Amino acid sequence: MSRLSTPLALAALLSLAACNGSGDASKTAAAALPDVALPDLSLSTLQAVTKELSSDAFEGRAPGTAGEEKTVAYIIKQYEAAGLKPGNNGSWTQDVPLVEITAKNATPLTFTGGKTPVTAQYASDYVAFSYRVQPKTEVKDSDVVFVGYGINAPEKGWNDYAGLDVKGKTVVVLVNDPDWQTKEAKGEFNGRAMTYYGRWSYKYEEAARQGAAAVLIVHDTEPAAYGWNVVESSNTGTQYLAESKNGGADQTLANGWIQLPKAKELFASAGQDFDKLREAAKKKGFKPVALTGVKANFGFDNQISKKMSRNVIGILPGTKRPNEYVLYTGHWDHLGRCTPVAGDDICNGAVDNASGIAGLVTMAEAYKKAGAPDRSVVFLAVTAEESGLLGSKYYAENPVFPLAQTVGGVNMDALNAIGPTKDIVVVGRGKSELDAYVAKLAQLEKRVIKDEPTPEKGFYYRSDHFSFAKLGVPMFNFGSGDDLINGGIEAGKKAAEDYEKNRYHAPGDEYDAITNWDGMIADLRLYYAAGRMLAMTDAWPNWVKGDEFRAARDKSRSAAQK
Known part of the structure; x- marks a missing residue:
């Protein structure tokens, strides 16, 4: 295996490649990485694990249910069979304390005080839930304020809450970033490439920091990146929270979404033009607009219980540097029982993400067969991704x-x-020195690297790699594009859109709906090679200078080298 003699030399090449992802520097850096042999991955293992985990017997794999017990036991069994060792000091699992909250008996959301009363029905027009651990949520006679995109970004000189006291008030916010319609990934908030400020989770966090009683995100399919069906199925069932000492007392009373037509009806009742205000909110210096006289009222009971969920951890110890670790992650959970479709109320999550856990097992087998690399490889199956990356x-x-x-x-x-x-x-291309590894993979498989086609959907902030990135660990987030070998781009986009519309976060995401496994195997080969290269080099990839996660990585590595 070819390797540079020093990690500093490789790091220099990687840094250069990250700044120029498609030139000679990228090719040079890729050539300097370790050569790895692509394995013959077991299709039968991939299919068998996916089929089992997505069967009705696992009831949608919701945390804290009988489905979790079966899931965790099954993953441990598969890890053992693949030749891994328990990854948590002799244990296969890591306890993750959660609070389970299920909204019950939700009332309609009513707005009074405008030209005409506006009523939104739960589930069909609005959804809401609470991050506070209390038996009942009631938002009563709450003043309503439109705060644009609900962003407070001091480093950009942008504050949609400037001069506003929202204590006791309900804030209405727009999803995504102000410049999400920009054609290029350039601008105040990276244009089409969604930043964390555009994510629903940020909107809730900032509203809580501002002291709002409630926050309602206006659902619009294009900037949200999914239809109302996804919002409804994801938010009307049981929600899971990380257990906190204050029981969520620092959170809003209620977080929710409201349908776009109903929001327009609300603004018209208050004598405001929603479309004009939405346009105005795109510009720096936008001032919040009170819907004068309008009061919001809604509420629901909270069924609460504390649950101990679990991450499952297996490890293949390294042969030369066992105290240096390469991670493979995937979430084992899904939505459990959800909004029924044709009488089926189990969201089986075959693709999302029984396939990813099956991938962990399949690659564990391949690693064991090929022999342990220099560094240790950790196979981490995490819980509660669907509840906000909690595991x-x-x-x-x-x-x-x-x-x-x-x-x-x-x-x-x-x-x-x-x-x-x-x-x-590559989602997040140009952010880290891992780009050079992807260049090497593209050479191995004779595939073309493309930028993310839908950066406005914010995929970089929607899965478990983000939890590690925030704390400095560079994580790959890449996979197949839409340009199918058989059918091209048009067929690829059509197939992806069909999954998102008909099966994503719905009961239709079942094993029998998967008709093509070749793409999964092709991507698993890339994931295997990416991890194997990391495990066979002595370099420490970093984020590029100026990236939001660079400081955390520099700090942790500096401490480790002392």
Whole structure:
């Protein structure tokens, strides 16, 4: 295996490549990385694990249910059979304390005080839930204020809450970033490429920091990146929270979404033009607009219980540097029982993400067969991704293996079920020195690297790699694009859109709906090679200078080297 003699030399090449992802520097850096042999991966293992985990017997794999018990036991069994060792000091699992909250008996959301009363029905027009651990949520006679995109970004000189006291008030916010319609990934908020400020989770966090009683995000399919069906199925069932000492007292009373037509009706009742205000909110200096006289009222009961969920951890110890770690991650959970479709109320999550856990097992087998690499390889199946990346967040903040000694990793969330493609799409391309590794992979597989086609959907912030990135660990987030070997781009986009519309976060995401496994195997080969390269080099990839996660990595590595 060819390797540079020093990690500093490789790091220099990687840094250069990250700044110029398609030139000679990228090719040079890729050539300097370790050569790895692509394995023969077991299709039968991939299919068998996916089929089992997505069967009705697992009831949608919701945390804290009988489905979790079966899931965790099954993953441990598969890890043992694959030749891994328990990854948490002799245990296969890491406890993750959660609070389970289910909204019950929700009232309609009513707005009074305008020209005409406006009523929104629960589930069909609005959804809401609470992050406060209390038996009842009631928002009563709450003043309503439109705060644009609900962003407070001091480093950009942008504050949609400037001069506003929102204590006791309900804030209405827009989803995504102000410049999401920009054609290029350039601008105040990276244009089409969504930043974390555009994510629903940020909107809730900032509203809470501002002291709002409630926050309602206006749902619009294009900037949200999914239809109302996804919002409804994801938010009307049981929600899971990380257990906190104050029981969520620092959170809003209620977080929710409201349908776009109903929001327009509300604004018209208040004598405001929603479309004009939405346009105005795109510009720096936008001032919040009170819907004068309008009061919001709604409420629901909270069924509460504390649950101990679990991450499952297996490890293949390294042969030369066992105290340096490469991560493979994937979430085992899904939505459990959800909004019924044709009488079926189990969201089985075959692609999302039984396929990713099956990928972990399949690669564990391949690693064991090929022999352990220089560094240790950790196979981490995390809980509660669908509830806000809670399992990966808990591990990242309470790591079994120090993050300062974690080289990087690969996250697998919903493998490619549409078929092998000619291209590789990198989510977050240009952010880290891992770009050079992807260049090497593209050479191995004779595939073309493309930028993310839908950066406005914010995929970089929607899966478990983000929990590690925030704390400095570079994580791969890449996979097949839409340019199918059989059918091209048009067929690829059609297949991806069909999954998102008909099966994503719905009961239709079942094993029998997967008709093409070749794309999954093709991507698993890339994921294997990416992790193997990380595990066979002595370099420590970093984020490029100026990236939002660079400071955390520099700090942790500096401490580790003292």
